[in-house]
Amino acid sequence: MINSVGVSEINTMTKLFWNWLKLSPVVFATALFATNSAFAGEVQQDLNQDATSVTQLSQNSSGNNMGQVTSVSQFSDVQPTDWAFQALQSLVERYGCIAGYPNGTYRGNRALTRYEFAAGLNACLDRVNELIATATADLVTKEDLATLQRLQEEFSAELATLRGRVDALEARTAELEANQFSTTTKLVGEAIFNVGGAFGDEKANGTGDDVDDNITFSNRVRLSLNSSFTGTDQLQTRLQSGNLTNFGTAAGTNMTRLGYDNDTDNEVQIDKLNYAFNLSDAIRVKVDANNGEYYENINNFNPDFASSGRGALSRYGRFSPIYRQGAGGAGLTVTFNPKGSLSASVGYLAGGRTNDASSPLAGEGLFDGNYSALAQIAFQPSESFNVGLTYVRTYQNSQGGVNLFESTGSAFASQPFGAVATSSNNYGAQVNFRPTSKLAIGGWVGYTTAEAEAGPDADADIWYWMANLALRDFGKEGNLLGVFFGQPPKVTSNDIGAREDDGTSYHLEALYRYQLTDNIAVTPGVLVIFNPEHNDNNDTVYVGTLRTTFTF
Structure with a gap:
């Protein structure tokens, strides 16, 4: 027994016990967690703590805030089904090297800092030395020591490998x-390489010219600097350049526009500057300094296709055009209860693509130029169903x-009264339903009443709708098969009869995004516009694309 051993044998036993701790990670980790639980609530997680934190740690490790236990059953949060239960039970009942919180909990799942590791190791070794010095009966037998020594020799290679991995x-x-x-x-970066072209007979602009069917190769690059100062806020500064032209020129209609076209002649621009933060747990605020867009600020109910780099190929297929009202402006968007099943959003954007909210000139600025004011209610009772009403x-x-x-619609829908001041009331309903994790069905319907604010007194009504289908992980995890069918914005009635759409255009789109790697996606697709510009006399036009998106 241990009473008969000498000083050298005691030292040998201490060394072997240390090796035993290295050989048994479960027991070792359990012992450390046990000792560290006394001061779990006091130690900061930051590894760069100052001397005050270290002093506080050493004071807490004295045991004033913990109670020694003699049975593992005294811990209310430790169950026999826990993976380390047997190791914990052995340390409690055989070595008495376990302490818990005064409320009877062990808290074995919390993280361990380097300071806690050092203090816990020291306290546990003090307990081991105490047990050895008092020669407690049945603590360690010679057979135990021989077994430990044999295990150390047998697993010496594995231990050396583990030490090397930790060092690396x-x-x-x-x-x-x-x-x-x-x-x-x-x-955060994204680069798009695109090969595409428009096809068909005559252009849809009434000139009688043939569609320009040249194949093009173009690009768009975005670099976003996303900064956070509190952990819940974000300052976004996005740089963008590209030479992706609008296919509307080639086909004679903007209905053929791609969702990611952007032509700066590859000159770099500050495309986005905004700041989002939590005013409280129930209020999220976003301030756009330039190029604000509602679809980025609130739920647009089209999660599979809203992204310009990974979603729909067409401009109209990404989301309802109601979210493009006020696009390019500066302003504020506030969402109430953003994480709840029922949320509400309000927003105001001033300016636009060609209007400057920063200009003090007449007809511009925050309140004297172009503006849009939004209100939306979103209802999401579950992850599989999401519906919203927007004004x-x-x-x-x-x-x-x-x-x-x-x-995104006809030329008459964009300017129902020509290039004169126009006000509008826009109403939209959007929905997305996922009956299974692999299948999503979504769409939207919108109605707009427009009024001429200059020239003759005139009103116009405009309608649009879309339905889409998404098959996730189609053929491979991460892939996406998408199909779209709908009607782009159409002027159904207009007091200026010459600017009313007589026919009906239909938008048909299909794409297949193949996830080549985690950072590279290749998306071939086709866009078909029947009766473009809502004119039954116009020939069908087609757009074929092969989009390759690199994300990093």
Whole structure:
């Protein structure tokens, strides 16, 4: 027994016990968690704690805030089904190296800091030395020591490998910390390579010219600097360049526009600047300094296809055009109860693509130029069902430019009274339903009443709708098959009869996004516009694309 051993044997036993701790990760981790639980509520998680935190830690480790237990059943949050139950039971009943909180809990699932590790290890070894010094009966037998020594020799290679891996991880972590871009900012990038072209007989603009069916190769690049100062806020600064032209010129109708076209002649621009933060747990605020768009600020009910780089190929297929009202402006969007099943949003955007909210000139600025005011109620009783009702009031003048639907419908829908000041009331209903995790069905319907604010007194009604189907993980995890069918914005009645759409255009789109790697997606697709510009006399036009998106 241990009473008969000498000093050298005691030292040997201490060494072997240490090796035993290394050989048994479960018992070792349990012992450390047990001791550290006494001061779990006091130690900060930051590894860069100052001397005050260390002093506080050493004081808490004295045991004043914990109670020694003699049976694992005294812990209310430890169950026999827990994976470390047997190891914990052995440490409690055989070695007495376990303490818990005064309320009878162990809290075995919380994280362990380096400070807690050092203090816990020291306290546990003190207990081991105490037991050895008092020669407690049945603590360690010679057979136990022989077994431990044999296990150490048998697993020496594995232990050496583990030590090497830990050293390598520490070195890699140190290198990453030393070379990280910023402690507050993340760089997010997206690059699109696109091969595409428009096809058909005559253009839809009434000129009689043939469709320009040249195949093009173009690109768009975005770099976003996303900074967070509190952990729940975000300052976004996005740079963009590209040479992706509008196929509306080639086909004679903006109904053929792609959802990611952008032509800056590859000159870099500050495309986005905004800041979002939580005013409280129930209120989320976003301030757009430029290029604000409602579809980025609130739920647009089309999660599979809203992204310009990974979603729909067409401009109209991404989301309801009601979210394009006021696009490009500056302003504020507030969402109430953003994480609840029932939420509400209000927003105001001033300016636009060609109007400047920062200008003090007449007909511009925050309140004298183009503007849009939005209100939306969203209802999401479950993850599989999502519906929203949206209202937007807009005003656009000739100085800022009139384009009610941002080139997603006919020319008459964009300017029902020509290039004169126009106000509109826009109503929309959107829905997305997922009967299974692989299948999503969605769509929208919208109605707009427009009124001429200059020239002759005139009103116009405009309707549009869309239905889409998404098959997720089709053929491979991460892939997406999408089909769209709908009617782009159409002027159904107009006091100016010459600007009323007589026919009906139909939008048909199909795409298949193939996830080549985690960061590369290839999306072939086709867009078909029947009776473009809502004119039954116009020939059908087609757009074929092959979009490759790199994300990093």
